[in-house]
Amino acid sequence: MNKWIFVLAAAAFAQDARQIVEESQKRNRSNTQQYEGVLQVFNPNGKNSEKRWQFYRSGNYGESKALLRFVSPPEVKGVALLIVNHPDRASDQWMWLPELQRDRRVALQDRSTRFFGTDFSYEDLEERDVNQSDFKMLGEEVVDGQACWKIESTPKKGKSSQYNRVVMWFRKDIYFPVQYEMYAKDQLVRKLHYRRIEKVNGVWSALEMEMFDVRRKGRTVLKSDKLQYNVALKDELFTLQSLRRGE
């Protein structure tokens, strides 16, 4: 009897975890997004670098398309990345190289590699649909003085990911994620921390994120500037033709 109560309670917890993630995605939903990003990479050897980009997104989790185009430094200016997310499988990604005047596909196998020399991986840029993972409530903890739910996400069977599990902290008051811990083969490999959480155009947003690569001891700070939601973006912006035109 006790055993059954335990199973039912666990099921209810699981349902809660999924609902929290769904609620978070629902609350932060916006049709489009654009910002100017600054990527600051702090290498463990003391060499730091900075890259700036413009970011555009259309659609939401699982069905979104994103385009980011570098504006500096000069050696990468014009390089762009087009990401087309799918609800049922990993995203498609293409890179545009203006000097060569050609696009190249970023292979799925390469998604675990570092994204443009930062501590993010290509996979970290994907917006995954809630149906691609299973969720489990691990409990509640305080992060940055805020009460949070601690939820574990594991990829569903057949879904590919470099991480075998991701632990997420969601602020209870606004259903907004503030911290992630990513595990590969049960080893902690990356930590993502959200800062400067503000409401922009009615959408809660982190204006600063810091990714820490546990293995290489490097960290990358992504700052968003001129962030706007629900602005008018043409669908054509998120096509290979547009990527090739360098628009």
Added chain:
Amino acid sequence: MRLLKLISWQYVRKHLLRTVLTMAGIVLGVAVFVGMHTANQSVLSAFNKTVDRIAGATQLQITAGESGFDEEVLERVQAVPGVRVAVPVIEAVVNLNLKSQGNILVLAVDMTGDRGLRDYDLEEGDDTVIEDPLVFIAQPDSLMVTREFAAANGLAINSKITLAAMDGPRTFTVRGIMKSSGLTSAFGGNLAIMDIYAAQKVFGRGRKFDRIDLAANEGVAVPDLQKQLSGMLGAGYEVESPSARGKQFESLSSVYGMLANITSLFALFIGMFIIYNSFAIAVTQRRSEIGIVRALGATRGQIQALFLTESAILGLIGAGVGLLFGLLIARAISASLGNFLGEIYGVAQKADEVSSDPRLLFGALVMGVVTSVIAAWIPARAAAGVDPVQALQKGRYQQLSAGENRVRRQVAAGLFVVVFFCLFFAQNRIIFYSGYFLTVIAGLLLVPTMALWLSRAIRPVMKFLRPVEGTLAADSLIQSPRRTSGAVSALALSIALVISLGGMARASYNSIEEWMRIALNPDMFLTPTQNITDRSFRFPAGFAEEVRQIPGVAYTQVVRNSRIMFQGNPVMFVSIDVANLRPESYLPAIQGDSKTMYRLAAEGKGFIVSDNFAELYKVKYNEPLELNTPNGRLSLPVVGVVRDYSDQKGSVLLDRAVYVKYWNDDSINVVRLYLDGKTPLATMKARIEEKLAGKTRLFIFTNQDLKTYIIKITDQWFGLTYIQLAVAVLVAILGIINTLTVSITDRRRELGVLQAVGALRSQVRRTIWLEAIAIGVIGLVVGLFFGSVALYYSLEMSARDIAGLRLDYTYPWGMAAGLFPVIVGAALFAALGPAEQAVRGGLVEALEYE
């Protein structure tokens, strides 16, 4: 052991020079064997090392011959579940015109995923160059080089290197200098890393890759993945481990390996005769000692064992010294051999280090000892058979008995009968080689008889030239054929080898010249590579049209040469627009009808194959030739067989349309150009350069340039064999020195008597000189005769087992005539030392000898 110390050691100490000369045969035989093989092995090892270092963690490589394959194949491979990482690769050897070592191997990869297979640790430069592939690939002029290469060329970060790209000269920037590691030692450290998409442009690859390197997921069995990928891609793709590339190169250069085998074994064989000769003489000279020892109770077995042990020790020391010399030879020639083989086969490697295989060295050591023991076997048996009573009597022992000579002649005649029958069943390889072996044995059995007859034949001539000295020298030879026959055999074998290879060279030159006259008749050839066998760079399909527009150009033909795997071997496929081929370029059909053959080939209804391809792969006229291509199986009949020298291992000619359709490759290696005849060649060359050189990588060869280049390569090939032959002749010269040294020791009393009765020193000298010249001439005559037979067998071997090339029998009379002064000169040179030895001995001592 005691016998060794008491008898052998004393003899060796007394005849130290002769012992050294006896060993020299083995030293040279083993040195040639080890030198040639180690050099060859070093080249193969350098190639394998480069393949291995570049492979990194690669478990399988996917190729489709040299034509490469479309980019979409990569996506299909990456989508296979068992594949952990699959990355595209383009590899090319480029001459950077820098002051250091010349060529550099450019490895072009997609840095995004390539670090899953290879490590690129930077010593200098911004780490982001490798840590952020974006920086590297966003700037297509990026290049990473090794520390060794940078140091040799004074390069630093941001140094510029100009590379002759397909679309003209391009400046590249050194963005990273790699630390020394496994990868950086590939190609002797002359390695550069480039972005693959930039390389597609630089090397004119279009949207194609040369190959895919991949590694399997954990827990996935590589053979299973190999099968899965082969099944998915189809038979036109090769899915192999990286080491398979080494085997392909080995297969390509097998002709050289075989030549090295034949020559070095021949050298050892010749060395064997020198040892046989020395031991036969030693037994004769030591008859009295043997007699005493036998009288004191030594058994026949002990005497035989004594001589065999002596020969084994000599063989061991000789082989040991030969090993050292062999390694020195290898060190001296491996780099140039590597360049030479690279030029012939168009395969990149850099053999700067000598790579010796302990098994080969041990094998050579054993071979030296065994050869020595075999050579001493008959003399040792003769020693064991010495009758103590007769041995203690003084007398001449060098004379062959009439009965002994008759038996040899009878055995030789019997063998010749067998050889004659072997010729009728020569299709069978075993019977053919048995026939060859028996011919050599029969010939050698006849050497003493031939030497005797020839000595008698030249006696009047020698007497006419120098009545006293000539007669004495001739008589010495007539009376002691046993002493002479070993040296004559060794010399005859050397000369036979020279004649057979010289004949092959002559026949090859004749055939190649005839082939060039027909097949290479355009006025000019345009290529994107400096070396015509290198296919790293290719012209795009539209290039020929651009050339055609140049005033003065009457006609163009495009050629694409590509090595494609056939029956597990890389075979040269030559695709050309056959309908566009001028009738005067038609090679005559050896099988089939020329006109029909070219018509069917032009219609894409058949292959034309070279005779050596047909011979090596047992392909028959009119029968279908089945090929696996990236676009499925291609089966067309062989519509004709021609004599073609495009490649040493055979070639297949097919219509360009068929090639483009099945291999998705419309690139061009060579544009054949016919001019209108109104503009001088030099003007046309300048005009073409002016129009195209700035836009594309371009090398212009006139008809004469190309022919000279091919003849140069052929010269190098045969030049290499001449070097080997020079060593073989050296062995024979040593034989003459040995024989004369023994002859003088043997005849000390006779020579002493001569001087006692008033002969002048100069007369004695001349006697020895004439004797040497006579041995040389006899060896030469016998060798020229043996050579005529050896040439027949060499041509057959070449056609059957080496290159498949059927060459016409052409006896090299010019070479035979040229050998006369060489051998006479060598014999005279060989006689100088012994002649001095003959005149410097004390008269009394000489008269007391024996």
